[in-house]
Amino acid sequence: MKGALIDKASHPLDWDRALYDTIMFDKCVGIAKEFAKTHPDTLIIVTGDHTHGISIIGTIDDDKKGEMREKVGVYAEAGFPNYQDQDKDGYPDTPDVSKRLAVFANNFPDYYETFRPKLDAQFVPAVQNEKGAYIANEAYKNVKGAVPRIGNIPKNTDTGVYSVDDMIVQAYGPGSDTIRGYMDNTQLFRVIVDAMALGKVKNKFFKKRVFCKACFNFIAIEHTRWYARETWF
Numbered sequence: 001m002k003g004a005l006i007d008k009a010s011h012p013l014d015w016d017r018a019l020y021d022t023i024m025f026d027k028c029v030g031i032a033k034e035f036a037k038t039h040p041d042t043l044i045i046v047t048g049d050h051t052h053g054i055s056i057i058g059t060i061d062d063d064k065k066g067e068m069r070e071k072v073g074v075y076a077e078a079g080f081p082n083y084q085d086q087d088k089d090g091y092p093d094t095p096d097v098s099k100r101l102a103v104f105a106n107n108f109p110d111y112y113e114t115f116r117p118k119l120d121a122q123f124v125p126a127v128q129n130e131k132g133a134y135i136a137n138e139a140y141k142n143v144k145g146a147v148p149r150i151g152n153i154p155k156n157t158d159t160g161v162y163s164v165d166d167m168i169v170q171a172y173g174p175g176s177d178t179i180r181g182y183m184d185n186t187q188l189f190r191v192i193v194d195a196m197a198l199g200k201v202k203n204k205f206f207k208k209r210v211f212c213k214a215c216f217n218f219i220a221i222e223h224t225r226w227y228a229r230e231t232w233f
Contacts, residue, residue, distance in 0.1 A: 001028055010052040011159040013111065014123035015103040016095040018054075023091055036173055043173040043195045045188065053106035053163035060115050062098045068115040068145035072102050095119075105160045109151040112140040126151075126158045134158040 003025030009017035029046055036042040058078035064071040073079060082099045083092035095117040102115075111125035126134040133155040140146055153161060169188065171179040175195040179188070 001025075003028075006048075007050075007052070009122060010054060011161075012123045013054075013105050013108060013125050013160055014118060015054055016117040017122060019101075019103075020091060020095075027090060033172060041174060043171065043175045043192070045169065045171045045176075045179070045192070047169040047188070048167050049185075050162045051165040051167055052160060053165075054103055054160070055106070056101055056103050058102045060100050060102045068113075068147065071115070074102075078102075106163070107153050107160050108149065109134050109153060109155070109158055109160075110136040111149055111151070112136050112138075112143065112146040113149050114140055114143040114146045116143065116145075128158070132156070 003021045005021035006018045006025065009015070009021065029044070032042070032044050036044060058072055058074040059081050060068070061071050061073055061079075064073070079099070081101050082097050083095070084097070085091065086093055096119060100117070104113075109126040124137050124139070127137045129135050134151075134157065135155075136148055141148075166182075167185070169179055169183065171191075175191055178191050178194070
């Protein structure tokens with residue numbers, strides 16, 4: 001399963017919607033773990049296919065004096081947001097509270113930062129002008145406290161882009177012990193293949209004897225359909 005709105009909302013810098021979908025995805029993982037309790041042969045792998053350049057840096061407190069920028073609290077001044085979950089469904093009753101998370105992107109087109117959740121519809125940070133360049137969407141220009149931000153990505157791009165960061169992988173169940181340390185993302189496919197016992201061949205190994213220039217010795221390479229393994233002799 002995929003929490004698709006996490007990506008879809010992160011692109012246009014609409015982190016509130018991305019966070020709500022993250023909570024929904026977390027609930028889906030919880031359902032999978034409950035299933036695994038009665039089906040112990042279940043392997044659960046939780047990860048993403050890429051990252052976005054967004055980070056929580058503190059909180060925004062409407063009760064602070066000054067312009068919106070001065071209402072951002074960082075470090076010890078951040079404190080905690082005052083979201084509530086009165087109906088106990090696991091989601092904030094509303095993202096529009098007086099003290100909320102401060103989340104900003106490190107890459108973006110020209111846009112107006114409102115410091116507030118977009119309640120009516122998904123955020124559209126930039127729109128095309130008559131020359132085909134993306135400029136800040138003036139629909140947000142008159143939101144109280146909004147400030148213009150000059151983009152740091154090309155003007156032919158209307159939303160934030162992916163970032164090149166390490167992606168966390170978490171796993172539970174048989175085979176999960178093979179997911180550890182730093183791994184290439186393609187290695188996850190092999191973990192899944194092994195867990196599902198796919199690709200088995202009658203003669204599992206075939207050997208090839210090759211000369212290693214680096215160690216000035218012969219080594220045997222054992223091959224399977226899915227991987228190669230070096231052994232000394």
